[in-house]
Amino acid sequence: MLKHLFAALDRIRPAETVSAHCDGPCGIYDPASARITAEAVRSMTGKMLALPAPDPTDPKTVATYHNTMARYAKIKEEQAEETKHHLLVLWTDYFKPQHLEDYPDLHDTFWQAAKLCSACKVELSPEHCDELVAAVENIHDIFWATKNRKVEWQLAG
Amino acid sequence: MLKHLFAALDRIRPAETVSAHCDGPCGIYDPASARITAEAVRSMTGKMLALPAPDPTDPKTVATYHNTMARYAKIKEEQAEETKHHLLVLWTDYFKPQHLEDYPDLHDTFWQAAKLCSACKVELSPEHCDELVAAVENIHDIFWATKNRKVEWQLAG
């Protein structure tokens, strides 16, 4: 069935390209989207680990601590989900069968990166956050190499 | 005013049906959407009640406990909201005036089910989660009966 699908996809791509104005792939893809949200996941993880415990005898401080932890967890969850989404858009829409020849590990590369996003939701692990940022950097390198462009990897944080 | 609205809605339905390709109601409705998210609400409630308390002298464990609780609460909240949404789509879009003859309690059935979704947000109650899943099963039975189809009720979890 896979061959059938490949053939079917090949048939539809030209139509898409005809309607496009850009000479490369028709969309605007940029791993910087995933890089920014991955940096945010790392930042929130660091903040959660650094937040000092509240004075248990001061109800307002306890409530504020809960507020801060809950919203940091929420932001981290959403940024990790966005990172996963940005990465999977690259995998499903930008990368094409011909890229697999140069990057035979492409599927596993994205699978591991996506699983790291999930791990960074579950845990407060600076190590896995670093690995996630490194995984995005690796994809940044692959992506720009396929476009024969040299784009520097620059962190915002 | 109600009669006027009924008549008005009757007038517009034929137009909608003309543009549809399916012989029954024009959309794809399936109570399985609500069943899956209701199961998730029940699962998250169970996990929150089972999560062991952290060692209060270990800051990392405490922070991780907060992370887990906050994201479980967030997931439960969203799944309960989705359950409510899926149920209310059935009530407002699938069910028609003629169904009220066979199911005169239809409105209350959906009202109670929707209120259970809200209760499962507010509480950590395995009993209300079970009632929510039962309420969705009841709607599953009604729904498929109106379509004269026999579809088995199967849980994912």
Next chain:
Amino acid sequence: MLKHLFAALDRIRPAETVSAHCDGPCGIYDPASARITAEAVRSMTGKMLALPAPDPTDPKTVATYHNTMARYAKIKEEQAEETKHHLLVLWTDYFKPQHLEDYPDLHDTFWQAAKLCSACKVELSPEHCDELVAAVENIHDIFWATKNRKVEWQLAG
């Protein structure tokens, strides 16, 4: 560059107006949207501060406390974000260059109101919540004055 943009925006507005059916600005704008969500932020802040601490020896009560705090924080965060969004829609879409003549502080008024939305996410401060509601009331007054209408400020809560 600013003058160029003003001129460009002036050129496009007439076209927008032509396609509109309303005699005033083409959209439906109403600061009540921001007022309702700002009231919700204030309500959630009050609830978080008033929530009694759980009995630390009763695991179910502790878990329920976490559930309540996390969902209140999530609701507060979302309502504050919506308040900010509703306000900035007024600032970017409703208000036009000519309004700046009558309201030279308009930009700062919205900037401060938006920053208050962020402050009410970060903190549990009844005072800042009151200031946020007051900031929305001030914008309500400005907005309806620009339309030469007298609309009463009425709180829901």
Next chain:
Amino acid sequence: MLKHLFAALDRIRPAETVSAHCDGPCGIYDPASARITAEAVRSMTGKMLALPAPDPTDPKTVATYHNTMARYAKIKEEQAEETKHHLLVLWTDYFKPQHLEDYPDLHDTFWQAAKLCSACKVELSPEHCDELVAAVENIHDIFWATKNRKVEWQLAG
């Protein structure tokens, strides 16, 4: 089963009320949310019916017409969905069993209003838009009557 659910819901409401800071129902409810979005649905419907046909020999005008129609339809769809959502929040969260005694048609009132939201998505009907706004006004009257408050019905557009 209904009686069981009613009893169960009665049992949980007090707990919710205890944690609330407001003396009435614990949340901030206001039919103005639904009124604003219903007005937007009516405004977009009017704009779509009034949009002049493009010159078929001018490709840019044709493309702009498609852009305008598609975004007006999208905005109308989203505003109608939001109207439905705001109304159903009132029905499922604000209204309680005791309200049914004073308003025995309450369920049908909301059902018809929700169905009007769907009708205004499907059609370009100024009449049904007017009926939707009237349905929201009717709910506004019922809502504020249950709170023994007199709140004026004021349109933004």
Next chain:
Amino acid sequence: MLKHLFAALDRIRPAETVSAHCDGPCGIYDPASARITAEAVRSMTGKMLALPAPDPTDPKTVATYHNTMARYAKIKEEQAEETKHHLLVLWTDYFKPQHLEDYPDLHDTFWQAAKLCSACKVELSPEHCDELVAAVENIHDIFWATKNRKVEWQLAG
């Protein structure tokens, strides 16, 4: 790097499992979510192809045609995106390295299914819609086989 990640992920899974209440994988996964939305994509595609052209001399009919096409395209786009999302959640969160032994084509299976979701956004192709539904059925078979359960494949439409 892959081995490192596998090992890292293995280390964190037990912690997740400990906090879970279910004896299998900790979440509620069910390919029915993707099946329902894929059916909706196929239904909308059929409706768009079947919609009769409007009378070009009747402006209201033309505007209604645009409204219907735009909202059908919007619904199709969103349902295809949801199908992709539901499938990729299975791929990134449910499936684990050990599943690759039994299903060495797993990555390509999901990649092709995700690309079919994108194709069904771009095109109005009943054939690709059928292939998408078939791809989801294939994943349904694999999924339930990994859980040693027999779940019937039943369409809603």
Next chain:
Amino acid sequence: MLKHLFAALDRIRPAETVSAHCDGPCGIYDPASARITAEAVRSMTGKMLALPAPDPTDPKTVATYHNTMARYAKIKEEQAEETKHHLLVLWTDYFKPQHLEDYPDLHDTFWQAAKLCSACKVELSPEHCDELVAAVENIHDIFWATKNRKVEWQLAG
């Protein structure tokens, strides 16, 4: 009132900084988010203007044309809205009163950029798309200057 708010905001910022792990502003801000979505708006505008008219005698081609136009308009609308959102996050959360001394036109800079986002929704104007990208570049320059960093402006498309 403005002075009061400034003072109030100054009081809360230190608390936020204390809980942060980064030495600069506590969040991860990067104008690249707005740059990527602004490029997408420009790309979609170009595609909509370049899409060849369908053969009016071929119903399938006409329907496909409507599908393409509606989804391009939807994508453009969403990307323009995201651009606006990313820019306003910078304006309301990153920029502080002290930045106004160095950039006295800061408010107008963001107001014009936000209004350009709206203009690019309404129109199919390559000129305004270019102005939007230029406005984001200007904000990129200001942003990195306030952080004393030199970051190259690089387009993805």
